[in-house]
Amino acid sequence: MQMLSLGCLFIILIVKTSIVVEGGHAGCGEGLRCTCANGVMDCRGQSIAQFPDKVQIRNNTRVLYLDQNSITSLSMIPKEPTLQTLSLTNNQIKTMRYDAFDNLDNLKILKLNNNSIRVISDDVFEWNPLKLEVLYLDSNELEFIQHFLFYDLEELTDLYLQNNKIIFVHPHAFLQLKNLRTLRLDGNKLHTFTHKWIDKLQPNTFSTLRVDNNPWSCDCDMNYSLDWLSNPKLSQWFHDLVKSNPPICATPKSASGKSFKDLNKDETMGQCDMPQITGISKPCMPKYYQTLLLPCVVKNDTYPVPIVSWTAPNHDVYRLNTAINYDGIEVHADGSLLIQNLSIINNGSYTCNATNSKGYFTATTSITLPKKIPETKPDTHKTAKPTEFTLPTQTPESDATAVAHKKCPARCQCISRHIDCSGDGSDGSRRPMTDVPDDMPEDAVTINLAGNELAWIGEQTFTKFHHLEELRLDDNLITDIDPKAFSRLKILTTLTLQHNKVKDLPKNLFDNLPKLIVLVLDKNELTVLTKKQFDVTPVEVKNAEKGNDKEVAGLDSLQWLYVRRNFIETIDADTFDNMPQIKFIHLESNRLLRLPPAESFPPAQLTKIFVDDNNFQCDCKMEGYRTKIRKGRLAKPDLFGDGIKCSSPVELYDEHLDGISHELRCNAVAGSNEDLQNRPLPVTVGEENTLRPEKFGSYWYLLYGGIAVFAVLTLVLFILWRTRGSFHVNSSRSFTEGFSPLI
CATH class of the missing domain: 2.60.40.10 (Immunoglobulins)
Incomplete structure (x- = not known):
């Protein structure tokens, strides 16, 4: 009994000590007057100028407050697996490195409001925080929201962008945010409204939508959206949400003071001036x-x-x-x-x-x-x-x-050389196109043909669009693309072909796209990636910098490559040889058994390779990767972000490749290509199609678990038997005295 009392006292002392440490300042922002309690670290108003360099985040912190400091920039924040809320309001933040949030796997709320942020590059939210649900960017100096800024934040529910200086929002900036319920765009400098921002979102989930307090120009640019606004079946939910804060026309004089709901085309058509x-x-x-x-x-x-x-x-x-x-x-x-x-x-x-x-x-x-x-360049660091x-x-x-401009094709919207012929039914017709309109203006800068029923892209389809910078062909039925389909688009920077039925890419398809920066091939039916698919023919051009000729090729400028949710099993060793500027390669949710040699990925600019949700077979053919990752011999130590997870053999299921201490075997029992192909396949392209060994792996877990439980129970019963016996022989006290009965 004395031993039991001492044990209880010892446990109480441990608990009390842990509470004192948690509630006090021990290890809580060394050198700062922060407070730490119950997983909350509060470092507000500490005149902190650098983060994370000058702030040591305490382990197991769930909420971190760094408001009202003097932070001007954000670099990579150390790995904090428990951090869910990060608040950086009322600082002086102007810039954020591309990898600032890469280590915050479980971050759900990010507050960056009341800072001086003017530009956010596309890659800031690309790797993480992918579980982000709430993002505050209000009261900054943002001037635009580009196409791919929020592309990867599919869990986002609340987005606050009010009180910035935004004059441009890409029509598809919020397209991927299917869970969005709050969107604030009020208090900016937007002048042209387009329903494309919101018409593909889920109306029944929205609770807050504000676009008021902008200098809206209700002119001929609004005609296409006016069809949507005047159709109750399509837009009544919008009018209901903005009823208490309706958007009001500021210009021209003929429409000034009117709400969107009260507009008619006679008023907007009358105002259409030539620029000068x-x-x-x-x-x-x-x-x-x-x-x-x-x-x-x-x-x-x-x-x-x-x-x-x-x-x-x-x-x-x-x-x-x-x-x-x-x-x-x-x-x-x-x-x-x-x-x-x-x-x-x-x-x-x-x-x-x-x-x-x-x-x-x-x-x-x-x-x-x-x-x-000049032979020497001035030292810019001194200025x-x-x-x-x-x-x-x-x-x-x-x-x-x-x-x-030429007349806009029927059922298309033409605004400032941006042609939108998407077949999403937002104009009320719900009649998808089966052919590309041949009367689109030749000076088009962007063309959107998403959501139609195009089955093929021919050689002559886009030959006349020499000024085209962005082409969207998503959500069609495309199976065939002529090798010369894009050969005249020499200044194209963005090409998206996601959610089609493309099984292969013809050789030299990207031959004449030297300005291409973003290529999206998600949700197709590709099974392999080869050099032939991305093969290009170098062309000699005048090198202005050196005064001689140099060779440029079709993918010389490519930085972002998306090939997610296909059926890719293998990647050839030289697949990426023609992509010297590539920064991010997305290969998530495919059927990859292994990767090509590490040398196959161009090391110069490459920042991240995304390989989550694949079927990696961790055998001797992956030993080279295991060794290089463990010894830090890759071009970048975090090239694969959170690492490569094994799907087979069974005993290594869900293990990280770099966490395996022993050498990988060639004779490991693992799922072969034939085994994987015999497993159930997804019904439709684009759904989660990653194959896992749960079907047979769970049996092993049950077996091991059963053995462990049996061993523990046997040991407990043996100890109780021995203890009961010794009490009966050597003590006059009953075994059950002071205890509840066992039965």
Whole structure:
């Protein structure tokens, strides 16, 4: 009994000690006056300037408050598997590294409101936090929301973007957010409303939707969305949600003060002006390594409000929402172009293009750099901010041009050279197209044909669209694509073909796409990836930087490759050889048994390879990977993020490859290709199609579990028997005295 009492006292002391440590400051933000209790670490108002460098997060922290500090940038946060809420409000954050949140596997709430964030690159939310449910970005300085910013945050339910300076939201920016119930876009500078932002979301789940307090221009750009707004079957849920805070037209005068619900086409059709550039930068002769600002002034009170873009000497096209893809380039909301760290590649003519639904207006200026390039580059680290030269403007030369757009095809929407012919039924017709319209304007910058019933793409389908930058062919029935289908799209930057029936990619399909940055092939029927599919023919072009010829090929600029939810079993060793700039490769939810040799992945720019939900067979053919990962010999230590998980053999199921300490065997009992093919397959493409060995693996778990339980019970009964016997022989006290009866 004394031993029992001492044991209980010891346990109580341990519990009390743990409570004191949890409630006190021990190990709670060393050097800071933080408080830690019940999994909450509070470091608010500590004048912290650097995070995570100056903040040591306590183990088992669920909620971390870093509000009201002086943090200006975010780098990679250390792995914190228990962290679910991170609050960084009221700091001075301007920039976030691409890997800032990569280690936060279980983060659900992220608060970044009341900071100075102007731009967020596509890759910030790509790897993590994929379980994010609530994201606060309100009260920052965001000017645009690009296509793929939230593409991977499929669990997101609440998104707060109010009180920024947003003037552009990509029509499909929220397309993947099927669980969204709160969307705040109020208090921005949006002028053109499009129902494409919301019409593919789930109306019955929405609780909050606000788009009020924006300077809405109710002009001819709204005609297509007006059909949706005036159709109760499609938009009544929208009008109900915004009833207490209705969006109101600010311009033109004929519609000013009216709510969207009260608009009619007579009012919007009457306002459709041609854009006009009234001032363009004078030609200049700057010095190398300077920072230069080229203004482009568009006539005020023009409706629809024109969108400004710049075309560089090498034919790159810079827009407000795409300039982040180019180092040292920014396009401001007022249309001016900022070029940092001038080099010979910036030498030449620059064309400013102002576009709206009526037409477009172009004007040209030039930059002439000295013929002699300085031998040494200035040390930019010694200068806090490079000198910015803003050039004076002049009236456009006589070669400036104004071109009216052609008529938009029936059942399509044409806004500022953006053509939307998606067959989603949002216009009320619900009649998908079986052929690509042949009367789309040739000067189109983006074309959306998603949600139709296109079965093939021919050689001549897109030959006339020399200005095309983005092409969406998602959610069709495409099985065949001509090898030359995209051969004329030399400035295309984004191509999406997800959720089709493509079983193979013809050789040289991507031959003439040197500007392509994003390629999406998710939810198709590909079974292998080979070099032939991504084969390209190099072409000699003039190298402006060195003054000689250089070779460029079709995938020289590719950075994002998505091939998720296909049926891929193998990848050839040289598949990615023609992708020198690739940064992210998505291979999730396929049937991969193993990966090609590590050397097959280009090491220069590659940041992450996503391989979750595959069927990796951890045998001797994966030994090379196991060794390299454990010894840190990969190009990047976290190249595979959370690691490669084994599906077979059974005894290694769900184990991480780098966690296996013994050498992998060749004769391991594992699922072969034939075994995997005999397992049940998914009914439809695009659903979860990962095959797992649960069917036979569970039997092993039951067997081992049964043996363990039997052993424990046998040991307990033996101890009780021995204890009962010794009490009867050596003690006058009953075994049951002071205890509850066993039976």
